[in-house]
Every structure is written in C-alpha cells, then in structure tokens.
Amino acid sequence: MTLGNLNWAEPMGTLPTDRTAVEPLLHVFMATMVSRVASNAPDLTARQLAIFLKIYLEPGTEQTVRGLAAALNVSKPAITRALDRLEELAFARRGADPKDRRSVIARRTTTGSAYLRTLADYLTKASKQAKK
Secondary structure, eight states, X not given: OEETTEETTSOTTOOOTTHHHHHHHHHHHHHXXXXXXXXXXXXXXXXXHHHHHHHHHXXXXXXXXXXXXXHHTOOHHHHHHHHHHHHHTTSEEEEEETTEEEEEEEEEOHHHHHHHHHHHHHHHHHHXXXXX
16 A cells, blocks of 8 residues: 555665655654544544544445445454444444345444534644644
C-alpha cells in the first residue's frame, strides 16, 4: 500500500523519498489521535476504527462481515469481535441481508454518525494547525 511516496511494504525505518509530502499527514494523524484519546470518547483499536470508517465512509456499499474480512485481510471472527465492540458502543448495528439471510450487514447508527462528526472535527482542527 502506498501513500504518496510512502510504501508501507518497505522495512520499518526506511524513509520515504519525499518526506516533506508525508510528514504533514503524519502530524495531522497524530494530532487527530491525540485529540481522540484525550477526549471522553471510547478508545477504538485500529481494526475497530477501520471497520467503523468502512461502514460510514462507503455509504453505497453494504458492508458484510465477509466483505469486511476480505477488504481488511482478517478473519471473519476478528470482524465479528470488532463489530461486537462497535455494537456495544452503539456505533454500528448488525442485521440480516434481506437478499441472503446467511449474510450479516453492518449498518450505521445515529450515535456512530455523531462520533464520525467528532472525528471529522478533530481532523479539520489538526489539518488547520498543520498548515500554520
């Protein structure tokens, strides 16, 4: 996976060829994560956050457990555990696929939408700070 000139497949410690392009993004990411952790919002693991964002930021796609597992290259039980936590927080809910009753679809909630807006606010503030 690449981000600009940053190749995530490179060994740790290898600097990207255009560090100036990547470093501001890392500072925005850091400031966003620091704001999130410092808030009263619940902590999410990287996997839980990735699943949450796939559910909310790909609205034209119904996210199934099977599809999430394939997209994130993790097992279906790992997706199920992450969805358990997201449901516990009311950030997502599961339902049967009306087209295939064997398939489970992860759906958005109003609580999750509010959390997404909070994350977006953190990103916006961090991005503005990085531009200064």
